[in-house]
Amino acid sequence: MEKHTITIYDVAREADVSMATVSRVVNGNPNVKPTTRKKVLEVIERLDYRPNAVARGLASKRTTTVGVIIPNVTNIYFSSLARGIDDVATMYKYNIILENSDGNSRKEISVLNTLLAKQVDGIIYMGNSISSELRSQFAHSKTPIVLAGSIDDQEEFGSVHIDYAAAIEEAVADLLNHGNQRIAFISGPLKEPINGKYRLAGYKKILAKNGIEFDPELIFETDYSYHAGEMLWPAIVSAKATAAVVGDDELAAGVLNGAQDAGVKVPQDFEIVTSNNSKITEIVRPKLSSITQPLYDIGAVSMRYLTKLMNKEEIAEKTVELPYGFIKRSSTK
């Protein structure tokens, strides 16, 4: 005797009701007489019946799963967002399909297609630049999508993030107050709007406001790794910078250690402020002063936003901007 999967049909038969009724109690539909409900529940318990989510998804056209496109789970900035996303997803009974893209637009597109094939109810995208092909694929699909901790310079999609330009302005202002005249701007690829457009704009603006001429020599474009930062020190020295704003914490840790390993005293001889206030800022010595962003909350709010989209609720603003802050630690005077 082969033990087969027990289905809604088995429950219906045993409880002597129709499949429809079983479906109703499973879905918490109030239109069921309490006694009937009780009877059905008992049978469900006795048979250890578990609804098949796949069948449910096919019949209802809702899978209660959302796709998450992340550059790299291993990066603390993104994994912090992801945790916020997952927690509120769980809260709203959604599950997350996680896909690493390495920020590579070809992968992003392929990943998007498998997500769509799996009929996800919504998508959360993390990444720093949306290629035009990806943009058009997003636009074509009926699936709602929101950007988490990422920014779309064309403001085509819902998105939650902080005001990157203003945050950098504030950080640089602090450095300026300490008398620094040559402040390095160190970030990931400038072709990513978050760096090349918003952060850089903030940097230029505060410089201008203080009557300091912008010097392209002080702009350092690299990748997001610790190692890249570590290697950068000689170049920073040649540029005669006395301080730096850095767009990523791992990168900043690299710069910090590169400087210190070369014998310079931070913050006495060189000041550093970073952007994401992730754990790393407290693990290095001296601890890094940083712009603060509510990473977990950005993830959480993005997911909440997405649930509204999936429910076709009206959203007032396309972009939600969360507050940022600044925490002074020991890498600045």
Place this chain on the structure above:
Amino acid sequence: MEKHTITIYDVAREADVSMATVSRVVNGNPNVKPTTRKKVLEVIERLDYRPNAVARGLASKRTTTVGVIIPNVTNIYFSSLARGIDDVATMYKYNIILENSDGNSRKEISVLNTLLAKQVDGIIYMGNSISSELRSQFAHSKTPIVLAGSIDDQEEFGSVHIDYAAAIEEAVADLLNHGNQRIAFISGPLKEPINGKYRLAGYKKILAKNGIEFDPELIFETDYSYHAGEMLWPAIVSAKATAAVVGDDELAAGVLNGAQDAGVKVPQDFEIVTSNNSKITEIVRPKLSSITQPLYDIGAVSMRYLTKLMNKEEIAEKTVELPYGFIKRSSTK
């Protein structure tokens, strides 16, 4: 005119073949005449048809998705494993549903149930202790499961990890060689077999081998956070330890900084060796000497293992042990 989702049926009609034939070409079944295949492919292209994975899953009883239970994506140890898992999953055309459990057994069970409801083809579990209820749920389900970077002292499930006991032995031996007589053993909860059983056994064994009496005062049981390590310093001092082996990198970074912030010189006055060789070991100063584990590979091999289980292939050994190593950096003499 409402534009409806285009299905296999539409393709069949347009290409003037049966659904079965379309299904065959979509699935790469060789039993299709080349000309027919070409014709179908053209229609698929023209109609921009995309197979519905949910329907496919229901009909074939295979969802090509696997569930991943992870304590916390934000922890670099686990996210490194996760990255390995996801990469080989992608390679084998599987997708990953990620669920954070916080190592909490109630959450693990609830998460397992939703994974099973979603009909995942397999499960990868990360976590340091399998509660008996979870164990029985695993055992009851027909879904294959493998443990990644985690160990089951009852060896009931497939699992891939390193030899934790031997690795700790080697690390402690090094400390012993430097003349340390009182070496602290610092780890997460001892009720987790990885700590209380394997690592601790290695520690005791090498001590015994060197004729040093085991002193319970040198055992520090805490949680995995950086902060916990930082707070531990006073206690370590009272225990008169001159060195420590630590079971987690963040924890070790905490111990390191706690010591240094108290003015002690590492490694001159105190030596530290840690266990996971994650990025953090190179970010702190001095850099941490560490046991090395192929984290990414552990994840990758686990997933590969799972694919075999899902294909019902025979596996020679239930446990696959990957090689560990030891890298001397600057936190030891």
Place this chain on the structure above:
DNA sequence: CTGAAAGCGCTAACAA
């Protein structure tokens, strides 16, 4: 409050 019945979009025998 409950049931009957028609699918959801696809796969998988089984025939032809």
Place this chain on the structure above:
DNA sequence: TTGTTAGCGCTTTCAG
């Protein structure tokens, strides 16, 4: 090599 035909397990009108 191709088509026919049952389902997969559930939701959802529509009646009653």
